[in-house]
Amino acid sequence: MAKVNINFIGPWRIFLGAQTVTVNVNTIDEAxxxxxxxxxxxxxxxxxxxxxxxxxxxxxxxxxxxxxTNVKTLNAVTFKDGDKLDLVPKVAxx
Amino acid sequence: MNGYHGKILVADLTEGxxxxxxxxxxxxxxxxxxxxLAARYLYDRVDEKTDPLGPDNPLILMPxxxxxxxxxxxxxxxxxxxxxxxxxxxxxxxxxxxxxxxKNAGYDGIILKGKSAKPVYIYIKDGVAELKDASALWGxxxxxxxxxxxxxxxxxxxxxxxIGPASENLVLYGNIMSEYGHCLGRAGLGCVMGSKxxxxxxxxxxxxxxMQDAEKFREVARTAMTEVKEGFLSMIMHETGTAGWIDSAxxxxxxxxxxxxxxxxxxxxxxxxxxxVEKYQTESTACFGCPIRCxxxxxxxxxxxxxxxxxxxxxxxxxxxxxxxxxxxxxxTAVYLNELCNGYGFDTISSGASAGYAFYLYNLGVxxxxxxxxxxxxxxxxxxxxxxxxxxxxxxxxGAVLAGGTKRMAQKYGRPVGEAVQSKGLDFPMxxxxxxxxxxxxxxxxxxxxxxxxxxxxxxxxxTSHPELxxxxxxxxDDDKAESVATSQNFRALTDSLGLCHFAIIPFNLLVGMINxxxxxxxxxxxxxxxxxxxxxxxxxxxxxxxxxxKDDVLPELALRPITGGGQEGHVPNLDxxxxxxxxxxxxxxxxxxxxxxxxxSLGMPEIAASIGAQ
Numbered sequence: 001m002a003k004v005n006i007n008f009i010g011p012w013r014i015f016l017g018a019q020t021v022t023v024n025v026n027t028i029d030e031a032x033x034x035x036x037x038x039x040x041x042x043x044x045x046x047x048x049x050x051x052x053x054x055x056x057x058x059x060x061x062x063x064x065x066x067x068x069t070n071v072k073t074l075n076a077v078t079f080k081d082g083d084k085l086d087l088v089p090k091v092a093x094x
Numbered sequence: 095m096n097g098y099h100g101k102i103l104v105a106d107l108t109e110g111x112x113x114x115x116x117x118x119x120x121x122x123x124x125x126x127x128x129x130x131l132a133a134r135y136l137y138d139r140v141d142e143k144t145d146p147l148g149p150d151n152p153l154i155l156m157p158x159x160x161x162x163x164x165x166x167x168x169x170x171x172x173x174x175x176x177x178x179x180x181x182x183x184x185x186x187x188x189x190x191x192x193x194x195x196x197k198n199a200g201y202d203g204i205i206l207k208g209k210s211a212k213p214v215y216i217y218i219k220d221g222v223a224e225l226k227d228a229s230a231l232w233g234x235x236x237x238x239x240x241x242x243x244x245x246x247x248x249x250x251x252x253x254x255x256x257i258g259p260a261s262e263n264l265v266l267y268g269n270i271m272s273e274y275g276h277c278l279g280r281a282g283l284g285c286v287m288g289s290k291x292x293x294x295x296x297x298x299x300x301x302x303x304x305m306q307d308a309e310k311f312r313e314v315a316r317t318a319m320t321e322v323k324e325g326f327l328s329m330i331m332h333e334t335g336t337a338g339w340i341d342s343a344x345x346x347x348x349x350x351x352x353x354x355x356x357x358x359x360x361x362x363x364x365x366x367x368x369x370x371v372e373k374y375q376t377e378s379t380a381c382f383g384c385p386i387r388c389x390x391x392x393x394x395x396x397x398x399x400x401x402x403x404x405x406x407x408x409x410x411x412x413x414x415x416x417x418x419x420x421x422x423x424x425x426x427t428a429v430y431l432n433e434l435c436n437g438y439g440f441d442t443i444s445s446g447a448s449a450g451y452a453f454y455l456y457n458l459g460v461x462x463x464x465x466x467x468x469x470x471x472x473x474x475x476x477x478x479x480x481x482x483x484x485x486x487x488x489x490x491x492x493g494a495v496l497a498g499g500t501k502r503m504a505q506k507y508g509r510p511v512g513e514a515v516q517s518k519g520l521d522f523p524m525x526x527x528x529x530x531x532x533x534x535x536x537x538x539x540x541x542x543x544x545x546x547x548x549x550x551x552x553x554x555x556x557x558t559s560h561p562e563l564x565x566x567x568x569x570x571x572d573d574d575k576a577e578s579v580a581t582s583q584n585f586r587a588l589t590d591s592l593g594l595c596h597f598a599i600i601p602f603n604l605l606v607g608m609i610n611x612x613x614x615x616x617x618x619x620x621x622x623x624x625x626x627x628x629x630x631x632x633x634x635x636x637x638x639x640x641x642x643x644x645k646d647d648v649l650p651e652l653a654l655r656p657i658t659g660g661g662q663e664g665h666v667p668n669l670d671x672x673x674x675x676x677x678x679x680x681x682x683x684x685x686x687x688x689x690x691x692x693x694x695x696s697l698g699m700p701e702i703a704a705s706i707g708a709q
Binding site: 009010011013014015047050051052053054056061063065068069070072086088089090091092093094 | 323324326327329330331332333334336337338339340341342343345346366367368371372408409410524552553555556557558569570596597661663
């Protein structure tokens with residue numbers, strides 16, 4: 001398994017209470033499972049504290065950049081040690 | 095006439111009179127409010143010969159259609175004028191409380207015309223307006239001006255829109271400021287107000303807005319309130335404000351650095367929204383009736399410039415007065431710079447861009463200390479940036495050069511016009527089109543010049559847009575963006591005219607429900623989108639009337655040089671592909687840039703088609 005750094009960018013770091021985690025994963029699906037399993041409950045609690053009741057996914061509300069490149073534009077994703085996976089909130093404004 | 099009070103205030107500053115005129119009901123029905131309605135009123139009153147700073151150029155301020163109601167996030171109001179900065183169509187809109195209070199005071203808009211011989215301000219209360227002497231206010235900054243007027247009447251709920259010293263000194267990108275840091279920025283509306291010697295407009299009122307079905311409105315608005323509150327975009331903005339975008343901007347290479355010549359500065363994380371929340375933020379405040387509460391109040395307890403309670407800067411300001419000059423800012427200095435800009439009352443984007451361009455020219459060896467009055471503009475020199483800011487506000491020395499903006503600076507120093515990063519004379523906002531190609535098309539085609547708020551493009555490419563618009567989320571470096579940009583421009587022309595904030599995503603049935611309950615119309619979303627297109631095409635036609643042609647729909651060369659490091663990865667937008675597709679969708683003439691007669695007539699504007707000689 002590859003050691004991958006998952007970065008929670010900007011507001012995610014406030015919502016999830018973490019900035020970077022290093023995980024052992026081989027595939028994008030495994031990375032997604034890790035994020036939703038370990039941080040989904042934190043996110044849900046935060047949403048409730050803000051008075052929001054709709055269930056939401058961290059992953060679905062993120063743009064995923066692997067070493068700066070959107071994973072949607074990549075044909076296949078194979079992680080290697082030291083890869084950087086940025087979860088950027090799927091919003092823009094300013 | 096439901097949804098409106100049915101009257102406009104006309105202040106003739108030359109004559110020293112204020113009179114009420116009936117609202118043009120057809121204009122209101124077709125162009126709704128705020129920048130849409132203001133543009134229609136402006137159209138009849140200016141031409142190519144109008145001097146932007148002369149008495150014949152009107153300044154028109156209008157609340158959004160839904161201002162003053164209990165609808166969520168519908169506080170935005172706007173204005174239009176012939177811009178002294180760009181020389182053609184100029185408009186602006188802002189949030190806060192002024193628009194709602196103007197509606198409460200019984201007016202659907204204000205037209206300022208003529209020129210006063212001495213400083214005045216306008217006081218409006220419950221449907222009655224008067225001109226007052228402002229000699230004692232002239233020279234005061236925008237914060238003090240607002241405080242003094244509220245103090246004079248002993249009423250803290252008076253809403254004041256005012257100018258600061260920058261607009262008094264005719265800085266061409268002077269703002270109108272309200273609720274302290276909220277501005278009608280970009281196009282120099284404040285400068286026009288300063289040329290008329292109008293220091294402020296103060297409004298207060300409790301007049302009930304006539305509504306077709308007030309109970310129905312409240313019911314729909316309550317549901318819409320919940321939708322807005324629970325939206326993902328709302329929650330992000332609630333948590334970190336627009337400064338929350340900084341970290342994302344670094345990832346995408348969206349934040350212009352060292353005047354568009356370097357990857358987005360990683361050091362900008364020190365002033366990000368997340369950093370604000372963790373170290374400085376004490377509370378959030380809101381515009382009228384908004385559940386998002388994206389305005390952040392900070393306490394600065396460390397650094398050179400301490401402040402016990404101050405509103406945090408927005409993303410645009412943090413970048414324009416930061417990375418653009420290569421400044422490695424701490425929060426204390428970032429807040430200080432923002433406060434100075436707001437106090438003087440000038441546009442943070444164009445001023446930051448002008449200062450950034452000065453740094454660029456200095457580092458290129460084009461200008462030296464002889465030109466700058468001794469300032470050493472080496473990248474990252476914060477003290478020099480602060481001094482430049484003061485000089486701009488006073489319109490003095492080298493600051494007078496910067497107060498004219500980047501296009502004039504390029505001309506003054508014999509530089510190619512494409513080195514000044516602007517479109518139609520208006521500087522790019524802090525969203526680099528090399529990070530989002532769609533923004534290149536937006537900047538090249540927006541009526542007032544480079545304008546990130548006239549489209550959702552970067553939001554769409556960022557994965558968030560109104561789901562019912564059905565805009566495809568494609569790769570940010572694709573150049574198949576014409577349809578998406580045109581649709582989102584129409585949508586923003588609509589929401590700006592309604593007064594709806596970009597951060598509030600309201601389901602269409604609820605938006606339509608509120609409008610119909612207020613006005614008594616029987617409109618539908620397709621008709622409203624058509625109104626959005628009508629507003630956009632009108633603003634384009636007005637730009638053309640004032641001299642803009644297809645030759646002006648271009649991007650500056652400096653912003654098309656690839657940057658290989660950072661989040662841009664060497665991409666540049668292909669305007670040669672996007673623009674012809676966009677022209678076809680808009681039905682604009684390839685040679686003149688004018689909207690076609692057929693399109694203008696289909697939107698119910700035969701008189702506009704005739705006026706510009708559309709074919």
